[in-house]
Amino acid sequence: MGAPLPLSEGELNDTLSRVEAGLNRVNDLSNKIVDACNRVGAWLGPFWDDVVDLLNRFVDLVQKLGSEIGKFFTQPGVPWTLWNHGTVWTEQVGNRVTGLMAQATTGQTETDEYWQGPAATAYLGTLPDQAKALAAIKAATDDIDDALTKVAGAIIAFWLGVLAAIVPFIIELITWLTAASTGVGAPPAAAGAGVSTVKVLGILAAVTTAAIAYLTGIASQYKDLLQRVNNNDGFPQGYWPRSTTGLIADGSLNDNNNTNWHLRTS
Template identity: 25%
Template sequence: MAFNAAQYEATSQKLTAGIQTLSTKLNEVGPKAESTANHWYVPDFVAKALIWAANKVIEAASWVLNKIKELLEGIAAPVYLAMHVWDWQSDIRGKATGVAGSTTADQLESLKHWTGDAATSYTTAVKAQPIAAAKIGTSADKVATGLALCATAGLAFYVAVGVILAQYIVTMIAAIAALGSVVFSWAGAAVIVGDTSVSAGLIITAVTALLALLGAQAQQMAAIEGEARDMTAYPHGHWPVAAP
């Protein structure tokens, strides 16, 4: 799965709409349970089960709603990461590899017309330049790859959150319908609470998977930083001097 701007936009819109829908459904739980419990023909033990279940549903749904809102604070990250992939590939890697290719001994135009000791010394002096430039190109490619993976993972994560949210809304609708039913029991209350609590685990699983991938990319970034400090390509941590 590659990053897709259209899919990102659609996912963002669905999440925004889903949060509004879930918030609306959450506000319906309490009144629905109280309305049913207050009917004269509803036994006391059923009324207690209704109110208990409603409170638990509100508790679980509030956690899910607040957690998804919190996660949405970073929803812009995937698109920014995807934009920077182009910067690293085109502006940095492309230019660096261009320099590397044009400064090798067989590509230097001057050597086609220039011979002798001076030409030999010049060739020796500049031979470190393409190596250093190529190293930048390699590192830039790795950065771009890491950014692309993170952007794709971020999009996949929000798609997963969107699916969880959509399923949760369906569960909430069913829970509200059950709370409005006169055929109710403590067993039914437990089922409702269980159904509305499942999404919490799914969200935690999705977050854990995303963090694992981002952690691996952080290690890759550390390795790239090490390459930037490579004394072989950059003597004493600096760009190689072309002439003594």
């Protein structure tokens, strides 16, 4: 089972709701900043054209921010599904294989307790190869669980990063709205709001880049798993290990021939 996720399913949904509410708040504050500046535009005379340019740039940046985050909102990810699938691989496959590995030894099998002869000996000779095959399956289930858990954690970390960028941005916009409402503070408010938006876009880009880099590393892990599946390590010619001597082919016990299987008599 992979490591516990940092957020429960309900907490992640709450985070997504807060991000969405934050974007709505950003749009509302942006409109109010523009309106506040427009109300004092007539007083600014020749400076107003410069303020208009700043406001237009600010509006464009806010729209870009909403567009970038909106792309991720269409597919926010389902980390708990990934985590649960990883757990299934560990509990329903890996754990069972571990139990079988313990039995794939001459000390644990009962074959030699009831059977003797060349066929029984040939079968016992396959046990080491069966143990190797089981070990390969167990290692693969561990890696699958690990990869799925890492992707799940990356999704949560990404949205926490987005929320962490939006919250202080809203606080800064409130400050710029207060300044714009004073009249004389409109020009610096228009400029400052744009700077704040550029900053949050930079933070969002950094969060996205970090997530992509992390997931790229996990993609390499997936490639390793795919190569392992195709190299048949532990599975001769792609099949479950079995004796190649042909000594276990005859399973009859009473056809008066020299059967390779014999009930143990001693």
